[in-house]
Amino acid sequence: MRVSIFVTCIVDQLFPQVGMAMATVLERLGYEVDFPEDQTCCGQPAFNTGYRDEARSVARHFLKVFRDAEQIVVPSGSCASMICHHYQELFAGESERLEGRVWEFSKFLTEVAKVEDVGARLDKVVAFHDSCHGLRDLHIKEGPRRLLSRVRGLTLREMDTAEECCGFGGTFSVKFPEISGGMARTKIDSIVRCGAEAVVGIDASCLMQMRGALSRAGLAVETLHLAEVLAHR
Amino acid sequence: MTARDEILKSAREALGGGDVQPEATPAARIRIPEVALEARIASLFRAVCALAGKTFLAGSPADAQAYVAALIGSGPAVASNAAVLRECGIADLAGVQTGFTDLQELRQACASAPFGITSADYALADTGTLVMLSSPQEARMISLLPPVHIAVVPRSRILSGLDELLSLVPRPGEISSSMVLITGPSRTADIEQILVRGVHGPGEIHVLVS
Amino acid sequence: MTGPPEQKIHETLENPRLQAAIYSSTARLADHRRTALATLPEYEELRTQAHLIKRHTIENLGFYLEQFESNAKAHGAQVVWARDAAEASDFVWELAKRKNARLLVKSKSMTSEEIDLNERLAHHDLEPVETDLGEYIIQLAGERPYHIVAPALHKTRYDVADLFSAKLGVPREIEIEKQTAIARSVLREKFLAADIGISGANFLIADSGAVTIVENEGNIRLTTTAPKIHVAIAGIEKLIPRAQDLAVFLKLLGRSGTGQALTVYTSFLTGPRRAAEIDGPDELYIVLLDNGRTRLLADREKRESLYCIRCGACLNHCPVYRKIGGHNYPWVYSGPIGAIITPQYMGVEHEPWLPFASSLCGACAEVCPVKIDIPKHLLTLRTQVHAAEAERGQGRMERLGFRAWAWVMRHPRIYEMAGLMASAVLPGEHWFSKAPGLLNHGPLGAWLSQRDLPPVGKSFRQLWRERRKAAE
Numbered sequence A: 001m002r003v004s005i006f007v008t009c010i011v012d013q014l015f016p017q018v019g020m021a022m023a024t025v026l027e028r029l030g031y032e033v034d035f036p037e038d039q040t041c042c043g044q045p046a047f048n049t050g051y052r053d054e055a056r057s058v059a060r061h062f063l064k065v066f067r068d069a070e071q072i073v074v075p076s077g078s079c080a081s082m083i084c085h086h087y088q089e090l091f092a093g094e095s096e097r098l099e100g101r102v103w104e105f106s107k108f109l110t111e112v113a114k115v116e117d118v119g120a121r122l123d124k125v126v127a128f129h130d131s132c133h134g135l136r137d138l139h140i141k142e143g144p145r146r147l148l149s150r151v152r153g154l155t156l157r158e159m160d161t162a163e164e165c166c167g168f169g170g171t172f173s174v175k176f177p178e179i180s181g182g183m184a185r186t187k188i189d190s191i192v193r194c195g196a197e198a199v200v201g202i203d204a205s206c207l208m209q210m211r212g213a214l215s216r217a218g219l220a221v222e223t224l225h226l227a228e229v230l231a232h233r
Numbered sequence B: 001m002t003a004r005d006e007i008l009k010s011a012r013e014a015l016g017g018g019d020v021q022p023e024a025t026p027a028a029r030i031r032i033p034e035v036a037l038e039a040r041i042a043s044l045f046r047a048v049c050a051l052a053g054k055t056f057l058a059g060s061p062a063d064a065q066a067y068v069a070a071l072i073g074s075g076p077a078v079a080s081n082a083a084v085l086r087e088c089g090i091a092d093l094a095g096v097q098t099g100f101t102d103l104q105e106l107r108q109a110c111a112s113a114p115f116g117i118t119s120a121d122y123a124l125a126d127t128g129t130l131v132m133l134s135s136p137q138e139a140r141m142i143s144l145l146p147p148v149h150i151a152v153v154p155r156s157r158i159l160s161g162l163d164e165l166l167s168l169v170p171r172p173g174e175i176s177s178s179m180v181l182i183t184g185p186s187r188t189a190d191i192e193q194i195l196v197r198g199v200h201g202p203g204e205i206h207v208l209v210s
Numbered sequence C: 001m002t003g004p005p006e007q008k009i010h011e012t013l014e015n016p017r018l019q020a021a022i023y024s025s026t027a028r029l030a031d032h033r034r035t036a037l038a039t040l041p042e043y044e045e046l047r048t049q050a051h052l053i054k055r056h057t058i059e060n061l062g063f064y065l066e067q068f069e070s071n072a073k074a075h076g077a078q079v080v081w082a083r084d085a086a087e088a089s090d091f092v093w094e095l096a097k098r099k100n101a102r103l104l105v106k107s108k109s110m111t112s113e114e115i116d117l118n119e120r121l122a123h124h125d126l127e128p129v130e131t132d133l134g135e136y137i138i139q140l141a142g143e144r145p146y147h148i149v150a151p152a153l154h155k156t157r158y159d160v161a162d163l164f165s166a167k168l169g170v171p172r173e174i175e176i177e178k179q180t181a182i183a184r185s186v187l188r189e190k191f192l193a194a195d196i197g198i199s200g201a202n203f204l205i206a207d208s209g210a211v212t213i214v215e216n217e218g219n220i221r222l223t224t225t226a227p228k229i230h231v232a233i234a235g236i237e238k239l240i241p242r243a244q245d246l247a248v249f250l251k252l253l254g255r256s257g258t259g260q261a262l263t264v265y266t267s268f269l270t271g272p273r274r275a276a277e278i279d280g281p282d283e284l285y286i287v288l289l290d291n292g293r294t295r296l297l298a299d300r301e302k303r304e305s306l307y308c309i310r311c312g313a314c315l316n317h318c319p320v321y322r323k324i325g326g327h328n329y330p331w332v333y334s335g336p337i338g339a340i341i342t343p344q345y346m347g348v349e350h351e352p353w354l355p356f357a358s359s360l361c362g363a364c365a366e367v368c369p370v371k372i373d374i375p376k377h378l379l380t381l382r383t384q385v386h387a388a389e390a391e392r393g394q395g396r397m398e399r400l401g402f403r404a405w406a407w408v409m410r411h412p413r414i415y416e417m418a419g420l421m422a423s424a425v426l427p428g429e430h431w432f433s434k435a436p437g438l439l440n441h442g443p444l445g446a447w448l449s450q451r452d453l454p455p456v457g458k459s460f461r462q463l464w465r466e467r468r469k470a471a472e
Helices: A009-014 A016-028 A044-048 A052-065 A077-090 A094-098 A105-112 A132-136 A142-149 A177-193 A204-216 A226-231 B003-015 B037-050 B061-072 B083-087 B103-112 B162-168 C006-013 C016-037 C043-059 C061-074 C085-098 C110-114 C117-122 C133-141 C157-168 C176-193 C219-223 C243-258 C293-297 C302-307 C313-317 C335-346 C363-367 C374-391 C396-410 C412-425 C442-450 C460-471
Strands: A002-005 A032-034 A072-074 A102-104 A121-128 A152-157 A198-201 A222-225 B054-057 B077-079 B115-119 B122-124 B129-133 B148-153 B178-182 B204-209 C078-082 C104-106 C196-199 C203-205 C210-215 C229-235 C265-269 C283-289
Touching (some): A002 A016, A009 C460, A016 A226, A052 C396, A072 A105, A142 A152, A222 A226, B003 C061, B003 C293, B054 B061, B061 B204, B162 C243, C043 C243, C043 C302, C085 C229, C110 C229, C196 C219, C210 C229, C210 C243, C219 C265, C293 C302, C335 C363, C396 C412
Parallel strands (some): A121 A198
């Protein structure tokens, strides 16, 4: 069984350990993991800032790189949503070939690999953050929670703002840094309230956002990508 | 060109048409559940109580009259000209002023009376709603100005809900200039989201089923 | 061309009391909505129907407008068409003059705020008295509403106490029930003495020529019953085809807005009072307002913005609104719906920052009872803003930046090299935050004030290659 991974530009450059963790979990499940080296970005930053032509050109590159891939696994809800939901706004017809082949990581595990227990162990109390695009575009809600519930030693708590946006929003955080920071603070207040030692998510960008607020508040709460938790033994 | 002509023209140009009779209007979901009368009364009362309203099931006209008498004491109360109020003897109670046909007199009475007594054309069981159509028998203000509103609804007029009402009365305008759905006492939460009852309309309502 | 009101936003964010008020009020409304929808299993079906009925009505607007007018007149109402704010307000002023009206009362109406009715009439010394408690409070304070449904959300009982004692000359009272009683008695006098009552309309019913208005206080009933003349001002998009359609819309409006199955009062008004009816207005004027709506109509994709039933649910769930509140939006319509209709009414050059003030989280679209795809329209508006900027020769830096970025992203080896350069030049943790000048200013500096870039080391692809080499 073969899967191709699209690690996303942010994981590639800033959080490589997330990509490695995801590959590790997939390999443990018996998949042969392929990393097409020409991959770069899905185009979302340009698309969300209103630069459609630029987004399209980058997306076209993505389509070329992954043209022959059978299954593509992505450690990001927002990038997977960009490809699965917004490519059709950029192209007519060209992106249909991707339908059913692009998977956010947790969805791949629960719906394609059909596993929930990946043999992980992590002794921690964690809360799960529902990344917006994953939640609302890809309906990712229960899957990661089921995966986390099978991690030995892990206690899963619910924060009362689980579904609220962390405030990153790509260029939103650049154009409106104060509002973005305010949204992050609301988020971390509720993480503290639920007593979690770490917040887990499926998007590195959200985690980076929350990490910023946590460190500025002097809090010892960790930020972990789901892949890192599931790779942990 | 008049404003009317300009607006219609502007709309037509924007839509590339849109001013001829469309073929079909999309359906509005109207479901009328089968609900036995007892269940309707129970549901109506539950809903009214949940809104801090009071309820009473009158076994007879005398029961209804006694309830109102106990409530209003010496009044004064303004009662509408609805037949059911006469039938229950409510219109004859001491302290009840009724038979108004003059607007000024009615306004003055309503503005100073602590109680307003009306009938209701229908009640909606699922939401605890009173439906009142204005008419020579039912002036609008009686259920609006006095701080306590007492409504007498014949049990045959209790409908399952809004869907049934709109099926029975698809064109309220053909009957009356005003149809009002009253669901509980007047309320606001405009200051600090704290609930206060009886802002402009009645703060206390009594639903009597006759 | 203006930027966002940064100072005002900053002050709002740094005001703990205001933050708590906005957050908790919206949380409460959102909770009530959730509870109310739990008892409406047909919710999704109703949403779809509402969307379809609105679409049908908007796409046949000319027909339904004429049908409405004809039915309204048949029941004795007068229908007035107003192209813009001035025309609508002038009508009210002319009518007041003709009828020697000295006192006007009005109920809560976002449409009347949109046309600045109070300000325009104030020029003629005829400012109407607001009768909705929240609107009355902010009228006394000289402010705009803070929220579509809860206009005085930002005021405490102490603010109200100060306001009432200063403006009404009553002894200072901090108990909310007593404050409400004060307002009730002051306003009751106004209702009973007023010459004209002005309202908005939640729905215009085409097959009946009727106006449907919802409320909880009773001030709308009083405004539309006590004075001899009733004027209802409504945007032309408020039309729905049949009274029966209220079976769909009323269920959605109450629950989405405040979590009520039905608001306390729903008035269905068809013409002035009939001859035999004892009370009610002698005259009813219905003002059909365009004020740019026909311009929005022309945009096939974004015209669904006109489906809005003004429930306020999108505001209550918007993480941005919940931080900055209603007064930081440039127009009377705030929150997500405000963000998409303001540029459509005013032009994208008017407040070009507005469509960008969103993280595109999608919570608004999730709760919209008529299924307006707000995030999609925000994205389209962003593209339109850039197109307008390009035409004016502005925004070149950002566009070139993205063009360069896209070029790098299409050339994997260049992209890799850029990554390698960054990691070679940057020695590790928190370099950026310690860097003088260069990177610590402008948007990047502001971005970095709130979050950190992780220590930049080897990229994933480097690690992947190394691992593969080690395995060989």
